[in-house]
Structures are given as C-alpha cells and as structure tokens.
Amino acid sequence: MAGILATGLFLVLALLNLIPLVWGVLTSLKAEADLFKFPPVIFGFQPTLANYERVIESGFLQNMQVTVLYCVGTVVAALTLALPAAYAFDRFEFPFRKTLLLLVVASIPLSLGAAALLIPNYIYFTRLGLTNNWFTLPLIYTAHQLPMAIWIIKGTLEGIPRELDEAAVADGASHFDVLRLVILPLSRSALGAAGVMAFVGSWNEFVASTVMVDNPALRPVQPAIYNFIGYFGREWGPLTASATMAIIPILIIFILLGRLIVSGLTKGSVKG
Template sequence: MGDTSSHRIGGRRHVVRIVIVLAAAVVALINIAPVLWGVATSVRPAAEIFAFPPSFLPGDLTGEHYAQVLSGSFTRNLANSLIYSTVATVAAVLLGAIAAYAFDRFRFPMRRPLFGVIVACIPLSMGAAVLVIPNYLYFAALGLLDTPVILPLLYLGYNLPMAVWILKGAMEGIPTELDEAAKIDGASRLRTFRSVILPLCKPSLAAASMFVFIGAWNEFVAGSVMVNTSAYRPVQVAVYQFISAFGRQWGPLTASAVLALVPILLLVVFFGRYLVAGLMRGAVKG
C-alpha cells in the first residue's frame, strides 16, 4: 500500500514538472517569436515583406535595410545611448552604494521614512511618463533642454532608487563585525567602505549596474520629449523615426530595432549570472 501511494505521488510530481516545463516553453515562445520575426523581416528584400501568404523564413537574404539604417545618423544615436546609459549607470551605482551604506550602517533622524520614500520611487525605473511635464518645465527653467546632459541626469534620477534598494539589501547581509575589525586595524570609514564592503557586494553591484543600464537604454518617453536635435537623440527614439505619417518602413524599422537590441542581449548573455546572484543576495533579502 505504501509503495503504491509513493508511486502515485511520484507520478503526480512528474506530471507537474512536465506541465511546468511546457508552460515555460509556451511563455518563452510567445516572448521570443516577435523577436525572431523581426530579425527575419530585417533581412528580407522589400518585395518579400508584404508577400501573402507570409513565410517565417526569408527566401532571399539582403542587408539593404541595415545599410540604409547605418548610412544615416543611427550610428550616432546608438553611441549616444551607450554614453548616456554608461554615465547614468556609473553615477547611480556609485551614489547608490554610498546611500545604501549610510542607510544600513548609520542611525540618523528620519532614516526609515527616507528609505521608504526611496523604495516608493522604484517604479520610476519602469517608466515615469507622469513626470515628463514637471521635468520638462524644470529643465527648461535650468536651460538644459535639448542638451547632451539632460538624459543622463534623468536616467540617473529614474534608476537610482532601484540601485539603492538592491545594494542596501546586500549590505544588510554583511556582518557589522567586519566594520569593527577594520576599525580596530586603523581603517577609516571610507577605507572600510572601499576595501571591505564593496568587494563583498560585487554580485549586487553587477545586478544594480545591469538594472540601471537596461532601464536607461530602454527609456523612450523622456528621450522623445526632452531632446529634439538629431545629434543628441538616444537609440530608442531613432528607431521610432522609421514610423511616419506616411506609413512604417518595416525593413529599416526592424533592422534598427535588432541593432538596438544587440547590446542588451550581449549584456544579459555575458553578465546575466551576476544579475541572478545579485538579486538572490541583495534585493530578495532587502
């Protein structure tokens, strides 16, 4: 009787695993299918894009759409996004680490409410369209509209709360005894922070860096409103330029989207493990 019951339980678990795997495969297919279709469209000749019935695999391959995209200002816009996102990432991780250390190791008035405000601002990293008008008026008063500094500042402000939250969670897992031992050895607060705390937070630093970079790279609304000069546009706005009142240029549109996706794919492929490790160590705990 016991063997039969164990066999039934084992069989149910096996069925549950199969269902979970199939569900994950369906979700993955739903998410990746548009990307694969876009890649296929980007290498189709213009005459095949509107062929009916459509086929997933292109008949003839062409690089004409990529050539058209790269012959314009798209390369400059791609470089702009790399610079904007990198500057915002470095600044957010540096300031976020300092703020997280202060919130975790120091006791000062309004510490908990202030950290609660930071946590409440985390949704900014997932889109802050509601702040476009106030930000526009504020930066217009400062004379920073349509300049190369406005987008890194906005990206920093949008994504800094996420960096602080992740890094504070990581620092909570570092025993304060290490700070005390470093103090006994004559290390200052700054030396302890630089030589003890930060090396132990490397996975979370990488996770925060990836979150900030991806959030900055994918931002569209601020880039389309705050910048008008083509030389200062980010890549996401440059992709949108292939959609006009006269129709969509599907070949160049998908080619530019694929080019804009490549840096993020490379980032996830080579550093994705740090993202998972950092979240498990920092953000989940926090």
C-alpha cells in the first residue's frame, strides 16, 4: 500500500512539473493568432516554426554558444579548485579548519544565486575593470559553485580509506601523487555530480549575467530570453521558443549523466 501511495505521489508531482513545460512547448509552436484565443487552444491549432525562426534570427544560438563556453570554463575551474580543497579539508589538520569548513557550508546557497552580493560584486569588479569581459561571468560563477563542489567531493573522500593514502606514501608517493593517482580515480562520480551541478547552476544564472555584462556578444542565455519581455508586453511565442531551446542542453545532460549525478550525490552531499 505504501508503495502504491509513493508511486501515485510521484506521478502527481511529475505531472505538475511537466504541465508548464508541455504548455510552453505548445505555445512556442503557435502562431500569434492562436496565442490569444479564448478559451485557450491546446492541440487544435496549426503548428508553426515562425517563433523559432525569430529567436534564431535574434542571435540566440550565439548566446547559447557563449553560455556553453562560460559553463564549461566554470566546471573546469570549480573542479580544479574543489578537489584539492576537499582533499585538504578531509585529510589534513590545520588552523581554523572547522571554521573554514563551516564557511564553505554556509556559502553553498550561492550556487542557487547571490542577488545579495550583486551590488558589492559590481562595485569591486567595476573598480578593477573586470566587468564586460569574457572572463567576468566564469569568474563569478566559479565563486558561486565552488562551495557546493567542495562539499560534494569531500563527502565522497570521507568514504575512501586513509590506508590507501598511507600505502601510497609508504611507496614514496607525495601528497600530490596521492591526490592524482589515488583520490582522483576514486572520486570520479563525485566530480561528475559536482560538475553537472556547476554547469546547471551557471546555465540558469540570471542576476549577475544581467548586470555584469551588457555586450550583446557576451550575453548568456537567460538575459537573452528576458529580452523578449518588452516594454509594451511579452512576446509569448518567441519567449517560450527561446525558453524551450534553453532547456534542451539541460535535458541532454540529465539524460546522459543522470545516474552519475545520483551516484555522486549519494556518496557525497547526502553522506554525513
């Protein structure tokens, strides 16, 4: 009975989450005359790709390409910094270790956005001349995603026996060798999960990308979608078409790496 209730609840939640997505996809395929019919037309309309053509003509594919570069750069930088940091937190004792770890944990909400830090970040970046550059957003995204990556990877390192480190050191390996030859291969699932979380968080970021970059050639996906909300109203067709296109890379990642995400999070952030 409990299994049936759990399955039913899961189906209801899945349906509630899929309805807006399906509605947006259908809206993106409607001509302007069908968008404002009342009662709304769900399936009885002639599909058109005019909205997608309008979005592509606006340069949205370039925005997606730029965003992919931002996200890949963020993932590489975040994982490169997070792995040795997690290794140090888990394997070594040093002054203020617990305090710094608590600071990392307290900073995890940054991965969901940091509107409260927007003004000081903008002031600092402006004074340093770092705004409106190709590295501006990857730098901010890396700072946002790094605490979550450290926490996920550290949780996995807690499950790796220290005896492996000691055996490698006894064979003459340095700490860097232990990190590269022992820790890295055994923490691939956590690295994958942290990388996917960093990619998705960077892809969906809106506030910093709207303020820190105003060059159209450097504009990522989310502000590009917002451009279809004009002063005189929303362009629902292009708006939903661009949103649908922006969802596709995320869906591909979760389809290809879904098991890796579950494995990495189960061994990582859920532990302890």
